[in-house]
Amino acid sequence: MHEYSIVSALLARVEAEARAHGALRVHRIRVQIGELSGVEKELLESAYELARERTLCEEAELEIVAVEARWACRSCECEVPKGAVLRCPICDRPATLAEGDEIILERVEMEVPDV
């Protein structure tokens, strides 16, 4: 369950961002999780539920944007369908993962007192 270590890295990053902006609370966190990232959405959610207690994220909603895996040829960029042999049928070169390995903190919405 590396999802716990991912959540603690996430919370540390979000808290640092919140402090830098003098935020009182975090309202919402948006992350991108790729299909081939090795991170399970449900495990990430349950790890987050446990870890957010008594942090600035205690009441923050975690929005997980799932990114589907997309394989493409390195030369001609044509798509190689998921589940197929990972080789371009035209160029006979290996495909590369164009999208789908993201473990990314996209955006944080926080409550900042008026200055």
Add this chain to the structure above:
Amino acid sequence: MCETCGCGDPDLVPIEVHEAILSENERGARHNREHFTEQRVLVVNLMGSPGSGKTAILEATAGALAGKRRLSAMSGDLATDNDANRLEAAGIPSRSITTGSACHLDAKLVHEGLHDLPWRQTDFLFIENVGNLVCPAVYDLGQAVNVVALSVTEGEDKPLKYPVMFRKADLVLLTKVDLLPHLPQVDVAVIEDGLARTMPEPAIIQVSAINGEGIDRWIEWLEGKRVAALSEAPTEERAEA
């Protein structure tokens, strides 16, 4: 005004971050990689299921390279020092990294592990990761190559079931092939087909730690990677380490 949920709170500030959540580990891995490149040591991250034969491969490697190459090893172990003890007995200076409940090694654990291992004077450093087909694939350690040990008894569907691990593999060692005569139902072609659908550049070597089959090809692969890494390494001295 919060435009996403319309809660009417006037003080909501959205900050776009766009940063890898594991950026701290990525920094650590880059730092380790600098050490390894500078010392001209080829570092192998050896992964695979529990019991897939990772330690046995390293024991056979030690035998094959004895007197020819200098090796050292680190092994990630949840609870024991067994693997490091086995590797020491096989002649590889080794250290175990006890991870407790953690299912994988990370760059920081590897960096700490370097401190009391004589890895600088070697040609190859093997990092035997925690036996697990998922989590280790997520963490870069600073290695030059990822090798996955997959035994013939694990089931032919493993590449398709664990695509994250096999996508990251530079080489799959199909282990325990001495058992194939006893396993008429296991079709190696099915395993190879699964790998072709998960590994962009499939490289597979069939090996047995028991009868030594394929160990020479594995050593040849390692030596090839070492030559390639050394020729890519920058020649000028690096300022920071």
